[in-house]
Amino acid sequence: ARVQLRRASRECSRRGLKLASTWASEQLMGLALRQHTDMREAGGNDDMDECPLTEECCRPNDTELYAMSLFDLGEYSRAAHVLSAPAHNVSAAPSPSSDG
Numbered sequence: 001a002r003v004q005l006r007r008a009s010r011e012c013s014r015r016g017l018k019l020a021s022t023w024a025s026e027q028l029m030g031l032a033l034r035q036h037t038d039m040r041e042a043g044g045n046d047d048m049d050e051c052p053l054t055e056e057c058c059r060p061n062d063t064e065l066y067a068m069s070l071f072d073l074g075e076y077s078r079a080a081h082v083l084s085a086p087a088h089n090v091s092a093a094p095s096p097s098s099d100g
Contacts, residue, residue: 001031002028002031002062005024005025005027005028005031006028006062006065008020008021008024009021009024009025009028009065009069010065012024013068013069013072018069018072018073019073021069021072022066022069022070022072022073024069025062025065025066025068025069025070026066028062028065028066029062029063029066063082063083064083066082067079067080067082067083070082
């Protein structure tokens with residue numbers, strides 16, 4: 001599911017479907033948080049720790065993909081918050097109504 005959501009977010013963004021791209025990225029962030037927590041509890045390692053400059057490592061991670069989709073929508077403060085917040089606190093991004 002994560003691979004399909006990443007692909008959907010990139011494709012929608014490439015085609016100019018900004019809201020669809022953001023929706024796919026938000027869904028991906030929900031999956032990423034849950035699976036990252038499950039993996040940490042199981043004692044698993046992140047793929048990035050063992051990955052020396054392969055193509056997968058050079059692609060934007062889930063958080064960056066989400067921030068890029070927010071930036072495309074003009075939600076600059078939310079994008080900045082997502083990039084500056086700790087990974088476990090990304091869901092606390094300010095709502096669109098708080099953008100000034």
